[in-house]
Amino acid sequence: MKSISFILNGEPVVVNAYPIERLLDVLRTRFSLTSIKEGCGEGECGACAVFLNGELVTSCLIPIGQVAGQRIDTLESHRYQKIKERLEKAFLVHNASQCGFCTPGMMMAALELARKIENPTRQQIKEAISGNLCRCTGYVRIVEAIFEALNKE
Ligand code: FES
Ligand code: FES
Incomplete structure (x- = not known):
């Protein structure tokens, strides 16, 4: 085990972990950040997304050792x-x-998407969520919800 320090949601944190442990597991089990889900575990479904230094990444593919000294936002x-x-x-x-x-x-x-594009179109929203899988609703309602939330009257 190693002591690994990083910035989590704006606060400095330290965790004892094997560097190969997945960021997904560490965030869920040691920090109780349960917005992060494990879907595929293979970088395909987007359920485990976090920001690593401001970039959207899939936390199931990131070993915690790689996060030392970096900034994670959930x-x-x-x-x-x-x-x-x-x-x-x-x-x-x-x-x-x-x-x-x-x-x-x-x-x-x-x-x-909101950070990159102001008032995005439905097509831009579809592209932005193209890496995210939903097994329940289909995507029409999700696209409409995001469209409404990101478009200012
Ligand atoms: S769990 Fe599916 S992308 Fe990480
Ligand atoms: S997987 Fe999308 S709402 Fe259930």
């Missing part, structure tokens, strides 16, 4: 509070979350 971060509230409201209104398993990953993709 959906729990207060940094995204305002846009998160808009997303939550829109997902509720459009009934875009059924089992909800994919929802945090979808929201992370939406946060990434």
Whole structure:
């Protein structure tokens, strides 16, 4: 085991872990950050998305050793509070979350999109969530929810 330090949601943290342990597991089990889900475990479904130094990554593919000295942000971060509230409201209104398993990953993709493009089109939203799988709702309601949340009247 090694002592690994990094910045998590704006706070310095230290964890004792094997460097090969997956970031996904460390964040869920040691920090109780349960917005991060394990879907495929192979980098294909987007359910485990986090920001690593501001870039969207799949935490199931990142060994914790790689995160030493880096910055990790998850959906729990207060940094995204305002846009998160808009997303939550829109997902509720459009009934875009059924089992909800994919929802945090979808929201992370939406946060990434909001940072890059103001008032995105439905096509841009579809492209932004193309790495996220939903097994329940299909994508129409999800796209509508994100469209509403990210487009300012
Ligand atoms: S669990 Fe990481 S991408 Fe599916
Ligand atoms: S709401 Fe169930 S996987 Fe998307």
